[in-house]
Amino acid sequence: xxxxxxxxIRVYALSYDEPDALRDFRDVHGITYxxxxxxxxxxIRSFGVLxxxxxxxxxxxxxxxxxxxxxxxxxxxxTHKLFDSNLAVRTGPERLLWAARGQPVLPPDVDRAxxxxxxxxxxxxxxxxxxxxxxxxxxxFSVPAGRHVYAEPAPPGSLAVGVTLDESERxxxxxxxxxxxxxxxxxxxxxxxxxxxxxxxxxxxxxxxSFSGSDAAEITISGEVRWQCCDDEVCDAPTSxxxxxxxxxxxxxxxxxxxxxxxxxEPTARAHFRRMSERRRQPG
Numbered sequence: 324x325x326x327x328x329x330x331x332i333r334v335y336a337l338s339y340d341e342p343d344a345l346r347d348f349r350d351v352h353g354i355t356y357x358x359x360x361x362x363x364x365x366x367i368r369s370f371g372v373l374x375x376x377x378x379x380x381x382x383x384x385x386x387x388x389x390x391x392x393x394x395x396x397x398x399x400x401x402t403h404k405l406f407d408s409n410l411a412v413r414t415g416p417e418r419l420l421w422a423a424r425g426q427p428v429l430p431p432d433v434d435r436a437x438x439x440x441x442x443x444x445x446x447x448x449x450x451x452x453x454x455x456x457x458x459x460x461x462x463x464f465s466v467p468a469g470r471h472v473y474a475e476p477a478p479p480g481s482l483a484v485g486v487t488l489d490e491s492e493r494x495x496x497x498x499x500x501x502x503x504x505x506x507x508x509x510x511x512x513x514x515x516x517x518x519x520x521x522x523x524x525x526x527x528x529x530x531x532x533s534f535s536g537s538d539a540a541e542i543t544i545s546g547e548v549r550w551q552c553c554d555d556e557v558c559d560a561p562t563s564x565x566x567x568x569x570x571x572x573x574x575x576x577x578x579x580x581x582x583x584x585x586x587x588x589e590p591t592a593r594a595h596f597r598r599m600s601e602r603r604r605q606p607g
Contacts, residue, residue: 324355326416332423333357339364339386344595351589362599364388372406383600394422407457407497412530415458417448421526441466441552445486445566448526452542453573454533457497459526460568462486462548464519471518472550474504478516481551482561486525488546493539497528509555531572544568 327334334356338345345358359366364386367373372388379385391406392414403422405414442465449458464484466472477483488496502524504517531542545567552559 347591415456451571451573452531454531457528457530462525465522466520470554471520474517484550486548495530495532500526
């Protein structure tokens with residue numbers, strides 16, 4: 324929470340659970356941000372995130388939201404909705420900070436000064452991967468002043484900036500998140516295309532595949548970054564750079580309703596669930 328506090332960002336978690344259930348959950352896990360109870364799912368509906376895959380008569384699950392995160396500006400406008408097709412995966416805190424800030428925060432190893440060659444660094448935005456938490460592989464570029472790299476779609480015969488991961492059964496990857504590109508027109512020919520320049524980054528959301536059958540404490544992420552750098556007169560040959568990272572893999576939390584270990588950690592969870600189920604079965 325220190326990073327959110329330092330950035331002036333308030334964090335709230337919204338649930339259809341009762342207030343006493345959230346209080347016990349907060350105390351067990353040492354949660355310091357605000358938990359909001361919405362037992363009638365009124366706020367959940369107002370944000371358009373009610374899980375409509377559940378039949379209204381399928382108690383007690385009806386009323387839950389799609390799991391995800393929403394970023395709201397100071398004036399109340401929704402700026403980002405971060406949801407994944409895998410309902411078990413949650414957006415990591417680093418990606419939430421990135422979305423809320425509205426711009427990348429560059430590490431010391433990326434030089435804002437104009438370099439003579441394109442500089443590329445690859446890192447995981449976070450200190451580990453997990454089965455249930457999605458974090459970004461971040462590829463940062465620093466392009467020399469007066470030069471650019473091609474964005475998608477690149478002109479015929481040219482190479483757009485991109486990143487490709489080596490095959491790994493343990494990794495779940497999502498499409499690359501690209502920054503907005505800029506139009507660029509050649510003075511001599513009038514040809515126009517999309518480019519990136521200065522300092523920018525590509526992000527690839529990653530999570531650990533729960534069906535891979537591996538419980539190794541580390542995972543290797545490897546692949547290739549590619550780009551083609553040009554100015555108004557000449558283009559360099561397409562360039563690629565290999566990378567390899569080894570990061571820790573953390574164990575996911577034990578579900579209190581499905582495992583004895585989770586029930587021991589949250590001894591009141593099942594009782595809260597039974598009471599909620601009974602309330603939702605009552606007419607009206």
